Amino acid sequence: MPRMMTSDPDNLFDRPDAPIRPFEFDADVARVFPDMVRRSVPGYAELVGLSGLIARRVARPGTACYDLGCSLGAVTRAMLRQVPATVRIxxxxxxxxxxxxxxDRLADVPGAExxxxICADVEAVRIEQASLVVLNLxxxxxxxxxxxxxLQGIRAxxxxxxxxxxAEKIRVLDDRNGAWLTALHEDFKRANGYSELAIARKRAALERVLVPDSIETHEQRLAAAGFIEVTRWFQSLNFVAWIAWT
Incomplete structure (x- = not known):
């Protein structure tokens, strides 16, 4: 599996005097993002590495692979390592x-050309001649x-x-199991060094910004978008990934 990107340590939510504002992917988050996602998303490194291996099987010469919401490009670079040279990313x-x-991270990477x-909303980008599209969190x-x-635009x-x-963080419909998974996810963050203050403040910042759906909602929506076969291939706590085929 690929090594995670280096970054500054994520201490963005450790200041009790800082105002809590809605979470956004600004320069402060970009500076600490690799550390943040490693310590916040269970199985993230495996998810990224496996996405590259799936790209190797799915990507076709002469087509394109899209990484929508690429952040600092962990999946982008995993695909670059795995897909044929004639595949555009x-x-x-x-x-x-x-x-x-x-x-900056691509400056010395072979094949990065x-x-x-593209700096744009993912909804504004027209998907064309794609063999693989990734929506990772x-x-x-x-x-x-x-x-x-x-999803309909991607399918088209x-x-x-x-x-x-x-790949998405999911909402569990059963209250008991949902509460258990949420508590275990917070245990995961504590085990990775996050303070109670940071956990609580980040939860508040993400409220109404990150809105999870249930597994059932995701799979029904993928079918409604026109995908003919959907397979769950990854889960770690309340994070799940699917592959949906045309």
Whole structure:
């Protein structure tokens, strides 16, 4: 599996005097993002590495692979290592700090000229001649009423036999099991050095910004978008990934 990117330590939510504002992917988050995601998302390194291996199986010469909501490009670079040289890679994020950080990280990477960086909302990007599209922890930040439209646009831009990789934090419908998974996820963060203050403040910052759906909602929506076969291939606590085929 690939090594995680280096970054500053994530201590953004440790200041009790700082105002709590809605979470956004600004320059401060970009600076600490690799540390943040490693300590916050169980199984993240495996999820990224396996996404690259799936890309190797799915990507077709002469097509494109899209990483929508690419952040600092962990999945983008995993795909670059695995797919044929004739595959174009498109990395999209609406946060200028993330695109700038990814551009810096690609400066000395062999083959990086194959990657097109786009700073735009993922909803505004037209998917064309794609054999693979990745939405890695991205759909959850799109307003729920616009999620089906985004998936329909992705489906329309995939070649026959192409696929969507979707990874999301999920909402568990059963109150008891949902509370248990949430508590265990917070234990995971504590075990990775986050303070009670940081956990609580980040939870408040993400409220109404990150809106998770249930497994059932995701799978029904993928079917409604026109995907003909959907397989869950990864889960770690309350994080799940699917592959959806055309």
């Amino acid at each position: 498109v990395a999209v994020d609406n946060a200028p700090a993330m695109i700038a950080g990814l551009r 194959r990657i097109e960086l 991205t759909l959850q930040f799109i307003p729920p009423e616009r999620r089906l439209s985004l 831009g995939l070649v026959p036999g192409g696929a969507l990789l979707l």
